[in-house]
Amino acid sequence: MAGTTLLDIKGVQTYYGNIRALNGVDVTVKEGEIVALIGANGAGKSTLMMTIFGAPRARAGTITFAGTDITQLPTHEIARMRIAQSPEGRRIFPRMTVMENLQMGASLDNLKHYDEDVEKVFTLFPRLKERIAQRGGTLSGGEQQMLSIGRALMARPKLLLLDEPSLGLAPLIVKQIFDAIRELNRTQGLTVFLVEQNAFGALKLATRGYVMVNGNVTMSGTGKELLANPEVRAAYLEGGHH
């Protein structure tokens, strides 16, 4: 199933001031894959996510998307390459309605296939349809996450980046969201790169996974391999989720 390489991150180093957050990270995402990046708090997972979008910018290394070097592109140009992101903390527009939020997601193509795509999002997340005229800030956490993913999908992305989609959500909602991601991958062949602390759920979902510790990728392998790896089990799974 592994196709051509879609996202290629090579030797990326990112700094916050003089503090190095990423020490030369190598990650590849191939077309049609779900790739999970797991790690503890402060390992640099979200930093990598943000670095792909050029904020903060990588000080060393290259990020290539579909054969184009995007390392130095402005954030909005990177988004126009059809990389969509459901960022950390969801970042929906709180005073705009669900519908307006989705419209914002479709602004790349100036709402050309808006009607068609909005129906797809509502099929995936029927809850959003019930909340359509409600403002984003009044939604529950799970609904906000759905809206954030839905908004990202409205741009018809080739690659979907998800930053901790399970953060602060009830297990049932987490399952719904993971099911939706699997569904998107299976039916539409959407490539997904997700960052998770919920290692068990993420690795079960993922084709391949990476483990990040202190700004370094320490391990990689298929989701199953990592799930079975004793070190991963000890660090991220034992005593945690089942």
Next chain:
Amino acid sequence: MAVTVSPERDTVATPIQRALKEGFYAGAISLGLFVLFIGLKTGQNMSNELVVTTRWGLLAAVVIATAVGRFLYVAYGQPFMASQKITNVATGLLPASVASRFFQLPWFVAAVVVALLLFVFNSSLAGWVGAEPAGYLQFLRALAIIYVLACVIYYFRAFIHANFTRLGITALVLYPILVVAVLSLNAWSITGGLQGSLKWVDNFGIQILIYVMLAWGLNIVVGLAGLLDLGYVAFYALGAYAYALLATQYGLSFWILLPAAGAMAALWGVLLGFPVLRLRGDYLAIVTLAFGEIIRLVLINWREVTNGSAGISGIPKVSFFGLMSFNVSDPNYIAKVLGIAQSGAYYKIFLYYLILGLCLLTAFVTIRLRRLPVGRAWEALREDEIACRSLGINTTTTKLTAFATGAMFGGFAGSFFAARQGFVSPESFVFLESAIILAIVVLGGMGSLVGIAVAAMVMIGGTEALRELDFLKEIFGPDFTPELYRMLLFGMAMVIVMLWKPRGFVGSREPTAFLKERRAVSGSFTKEGHG
């Protein structure tokens, strides 16, 4: 045990006891605040020596009024408002609202009768009861008319609410005609006569509409794009000086210079926008504030061009689209062309419709832009800049278009202002103007056109109306000039509105996207005053 609060003491305190305590505190605070402001007054005597006069009586009156006011509010006002929110146990209904109890048919009829009687016998009133009580009766008549109008508005509130825009525009279009027609017939009134009626078109109509336009323009920057701009008056000044200089130096027509002034202001909006692209909130506010001051200081000091503080006078009037002129000496003077009596009224009324047209243009553009990608991007930018960028929105151009569009309307308003005054000087473009315009936007409810228009009407109309309250002189003595207190009242009104409605008059944001039906949306859509 030192931190233990005795709960019994709080729970058993009746409203009256609490009110006594709070009234006492309020009195003490006002005593502390006003003992120097009101209690003591310095002046000069015959030999130019400093003398201090004491006004303990006035101070006592103010302190007692504050204490009593607070007492009444806590003892009766608060329990009453709380009771309005409690449903009847038996019926499960809320008590009848204050408004429906206040506006009742018998009272309405009584008010109509009082108003009519006082109108009919107006001329003979002074003879019957003397001049001073007649003044009060005229005041009573005004109150009765206001009550009658309020009743009518209350009974038709659903209709008014449903057709607000249409009714509002109709009222604005008819306003000068009605005012001139009604008031010039009532020559006996203090506001009567043609000149008196024109004052209502000019001081109230045109003046308010200029601020409506400025506030709507600023609303694009502050209300929609969320960029706090404290130097908006700079664009107003740029528009005004652009028209003033180009019209006096090169004799160009208003109709050429209006778009030119708008374009020039928009250009400067972009120039201001570039350096402040990275800034938000307080930092942006300071830089824009500085920009406003820079423009004003340049206008003062660049004497060769701007004539410094003396300003530019003799700015030509607007022509009727080049067809007719409003200058008596011109061959195509409107009265000569149309064969009607010579009067200054035509120009005033024409200016009114001109600024009304410009206002409606601003509103139209704002409403349309909100539904276009650029307007949606402005609002999204206000909400979350990082999310915007990750959705592929170029925040640089989005911010610059917001600055440019807002500045353009400021420029339009400025060139209109110059044409109306016939004179511009840097004094008209001080920081206070920026603050007033921003206050109107905030009070009206960020992003709400109707709310902002209402706020402009209250703020600017209110300060203008203070000039009309001559009867107050009869109470406070001939030295009392109500307009000196306008800033005090302005501040008080702002504090009260922000306490009562922290989101401004109209706190609801109308969504721009609908699936099938338009639905009412919760009130907490617009920005709120407190964190």
